[in-house]
């Protein structure tokens with residue numbers, strides 16, 4: 001199958017890459033190595049992006065797959081630091097790109113050393129993205145400092161649904177979770193999850209494969225993840241969405257965030273010189 005990679009700059013200061021493999025399409029911003037469109041062959045974008053998203057250097061795009069790194073959520077030591085780390089607002093460099101009949105792939109890199117005012121660690125982040133019959137992506141962190149580092153990660157995918165009120169996530173049944181809407185109270189999920197208002201939960205030890213059942217969507221979303229300890233599920237519900245400013249009114253009905261993560265106190269403790277990877281493969285079966 002023919003494959004290609006093209007660089008564009010539709011928005012000043014925000015260069016992007018377009019990957020194609022056959023009729024599959026992927027668009028990503030070099031800021032944050034942030035994927036904003038993944039359309040499998042013959043299908044629309046599986047990812048939700050807000051109509052009110054802000055496209056400005058230094059601002060995270062609301063939607064797609066922002067990458068949370070080197071911490072997830074609030075910084076555990078200094079809450080004044082930016083939520084979800086700083087990778088999502090930094091320009092990555094293209095380390096390599098490759099096209100062949102099997103896939104189109106890129107490796108993007110970010111050197112995060114002490115010159116980053118937001119933290120005092122030193123690490124290198126590589127993000128590899130491959131487009132073929134599915135989307136494959138992996139974040140690899142290497143501790144380049146001389147001491148242990150604690151690193152959190154989140155693959156913060158916003159997925160498009162026909163109506164979140166009708167969507168069901170069976171895979172979390174039986175899991176323990178921390179409920180961010182109830183001061184992180186620990187609870188057990190006793191039935192398949194339905195999004196019927198604000199949901200902000202960190203599910204602990206999720207299965208590696210999850211599927212989202214969305215009766216109004218023509219295909220079934222499947223996420224196979226590795227290297228994570230948590231699955232975060234987030235939908236702001238109507239009130240928070242309205243307050244957020246970059247969330248179009250009513251947009252919460254058409255999205256749900258499903259985020260393989262190393263969250264809260266499950267940050268990875270990484271010895272000097274050591275590396276680890278967190279990744280996911282996303283696919284959608286038509287007619288499933």
Ligand SMILES: O=P(O)(O)OC[C@H]1O[C@@H](O)[C@H](O)[C@@H](O)[C@@H]1O
Nearest residue numbers: 083084156180200201232234259
């Ligand atoms: O507005 P942000 O920083 O992109 O975060 C969005 C949401 O991201 C989710 O991962 C968190 O669990 C939520 O608590 C948070 O509100």
